[in-house]
Amino acid sequence: MKEIEFMQRDHRTAPRPGAASSRREGAPRVVDVDPEWAWAPFSPGGANRWDAAAAAHLLRRASFGFTATERQRAVAEGPQATVARLLQPVPEAADFDGQFDAWEEHGAGSAAELAAWWLRRMLESPRPLVERMTLFWRECFPARTDRVGEAGLVVRQVQQLRRDALGRFDVLLRNQLHQPAVLLAWGGGQNRRSQPNHQLARALLHGFTVGPGVAGDRDVTETARALTGWFVRRGKLQFVEREQDPAPKCVLEQDGVHNLDDLLTGLAHHEATSRHVARRLWRTFISEVADPSPTLLQALADFLAADRDLAATVGRVLSSNLFHAPESRLARAKSPVELAVGLARGLEGVVPTEPLAGALRELGQDLANPPSLDGWPRGTDWINGATLALRCRLTASLLGANDRYKRRLDPAAVARRHWAVEDGPARRFIAGLLFPDLETAARPEWRDFAGDLRDWAIHLTARPEYQLL
Numbered sequence: 142m143k144e145i146e147f148m149q150r151d152h153r154t155a156p157r158p159g160a161a162s163s164r165r166e167g168a169p170r171v172v173d174v175d176p177e178w179a180w181a182p183f184s185p186g187g188a189n190r191w192d193a194a195a196a197a198h199l200l201r202r203a204s205f206g207f208t209a210t211e212r213q214r215a216v217a218e219g220p221q222a223t224v225a226r227l228l229q230p231v232p233e234a235a236d237f238d239g240q241f242d243a244w245e246e247h248g249a250g251s252a253a254e255l256a257a258w259w260l261r262r263m264l265e266s267p268r269p270l271v272e273r274m275t276l277f278w279r280e281c282f283p284a285r286t287d288r289v290g291e292a293g294l295v296v297r298q299v300q301q302l303r304r305d306a307l308g309r310f311d312v313l314l315r316n317q318l319h320q321p322a323v324l325l326a327w328g329g330g331q332n333r334r335s336q337p338n339h340q341l342a343r344a345l346l347h348g349f350t351v352g353p354g355v356a357g358d359r360d361v362t363e364t365a366r367a368l369t370g371w372f373v374r375r376g377k378l379q380f381v382e383r384e385q386d387p388a389p390k391c392v393l394e395q396d397g398v399h400n401l402d403d404l405l406t407g408l409a410h411h412e413a414t415s416r417h418v419a420r421r422l423w424r425t426f427i428s429e430v431a432d433p434s435p436t437l438l439q440a441l442a443d444f445l446a447a448d449r450d451l452a453a454t455v456g457r458v459l460s461s462n463l464f465h466a467p468e469s470r471l472a473r474a475k476s477p478v479e480l481a482v483g484l485a486r487g488l489e490g491v492v493p494t495e496p497l498a499g500a501l502r503e504l505g506q507d508l509a510n511p512p513s514l515d516g517w518p519r520g521t522d523w524i525n526g527a528t529l530a531l532r533c534r535l536t537a538s539l540l541g542a543n544d545r546y547k548r549r550l551d552p553a554a555v556a557r558r559h560w561a562v563e564d565g566p567a568r569r570f571i572a573g574l575l576f577p578d579l580e581t582a583a584r585p586e587w588r589d590f591a592g593d594l595r596d597w598a599i600h601l602t603a604r605p606e607y608q609l610l
Contacts, residue, residue, distance in 0.1 A: 170431040172468070176440035179463040183220050189465070191220055193573065198470050201577070201610055202426055203227055203459055204269035206483030209559050209574060224459045227270040228307060228452050234268050242300055249296045252286040252509035256498035259299065259508050263482045264491050274306035274455065275299065276478065277425055279508075280516025281418075282317045282349060284326035286509040291322075294376055295509065298322040307452040310418065310445070311409035314349065318405060321373040330373040334384045337365030348514030350408040352417030356393060363390040367404040409449065415442040419454075426458050428472035429520035471577055473610040474523050477504040480532060484539055484602065487574045489558075490549040492539060497546070500535050504528060524608060536602035540595060552598040568597050576601050577609055 185191035196215035200207035204227065207215075215223040241262050249255040266272045279302060286295045298320045305313035317323050324330055329341035342364035346356040356364075370385030371378065390398040395407045408414055419442040423433050433441075445454045458464055475483070478501060485492050498508065505528065506517050524532070539546050552571050556562070561570035571594060590597060601607060 172431045173434035176437050180461045182460050183462050183465040206486035231267050245296050255292045256508040257494040260494040275303045278302045283511030284322040288326045289322045294322040310449040314409050332369045332371045334369045334386050339365045351413035355413045363392045415446040430472050471609040474520050475610045477501045477506040488550040492546040492549045533603045537599045540599050553594040
């Protein structure tokens with residue numbers, strides 16, 4: 142763990158001239174730079190290098206990894222065009238999603254099958270950024286399958302998240318509060334006038350919208366009253382008018398809240414909601430080892446609040462100077478999903494996802510059962526002595542010449558496919574695909590590594606540096 146924390150500091154270069162940072166002893170570093178510069182589009186030239194390493198940084202954060210062809214295309218297109226392409230629909234996506242939706246609805250009858258089908262979509266999707274954002278929103282709207290009691294309802298919730306992932310936040314919020322899985326997961330299957338559901342109200346306020354520390358007990362009570370009348374019966378959402386509390390409510394100092402529509406409109410437009418979502422985007426795409434200053438975070442929140450356009454906001458982050466700044470690289474620990482799916486995508490293989498889902502669950506990321514309103518662990522919370530050994534065992538198993546993952550990941554075959562035939566060029570090629578820091582991979586003791594290309598890939602993925610993103 143100390144080695145990873147040291148490595149994060151060691152690989153961070155000095156901030157941009159004029160940038161300031163502050164840190165109290167024991168507190169996270171705070172990034173305090175000019176917001177106008179930070180969120181402005183990154184333009185290659187001079188010190189702003191757009192090369193294979195920069196393209197790899199973008200694709201790792203936005204796409205669960207990349208193939209050599211995808212990286213080559215990104216280098217040729219440039220950063221802005223690459224982000225625009227990642228955000229745009231592609232012709233084959235509709236057929237792909239329709240087919241997978243049907244397979245999931247018929248095949249995901251359990252939590253394990255739900256996770257396996259989703260992993261396969263991550264591996265094969267023609268729109269990887271959509272899958273990345275679907276996972277992002279799954280953390281924001283966690284509905285545990287073991288609480289819902291029916292995997293099919295969670296499948297439909299995730300499918301709706303996918304459709305809304307890069308749409309408008311107010312639409313996404315409204316659709317999620319009409320998902321039976323969300324209501325059941327937070328005790329809201331029975332929202333009676335005589336017994337308002339405070340558990341669902343707290344989840345809506347503290348997790349889904351304004352975030353912790355904003356709403357008080359009275360806001361929770363008034364929110365629960367606004368949710369009355371909504372029931373889940375036989376897996377379907379129903380509104381029972383006689384069970385609705387018709388009196389006006391006051392939520393977060395907003396009077397005149399009569400029903401669920403009024404409530405969700407007010408929460409979607411609340412300034413604290415925009416800040417809460419912006420902070421989550423920061424942790425996902427910018428850094429887990431540094432916090433944004435209030436002005437820096439507010440600038441991103443204001444951009445989101447302008448029209449709640451999620452595609453535009455995500456595009457703004459991925460295209461920004463700050464995203465491409467050296468201090469934003471290697472500033473996140475890979476989640477188990479990012480670790481495994483990134484490896485498989487990089488080596489152009491589709492591995493069996495049933496055993497993979499089980500391995501990821503053992504590492505703490507059960508796609509069917511997010512642990513809390515905060516989602517899964519983050520940063521170095523993912524990694525300790527025990528889990529690091531398990532992570533290395535997983536990547537070695539994915540790469541190994543055994544039958545668990547059907548030998549689908551073959552580094553030598555991928556290298557040959559891209560004309561890296563001789564041993565030296567092939568090793569450099571695989572290191573460039575898998576490893577975030579080529580300077581480390583070029584050390585003399587690494588060049589003298591004894592073993593074939595499969596062993597070389599296993600050696601790379603066992604390094605602490607490989608755990609970073």
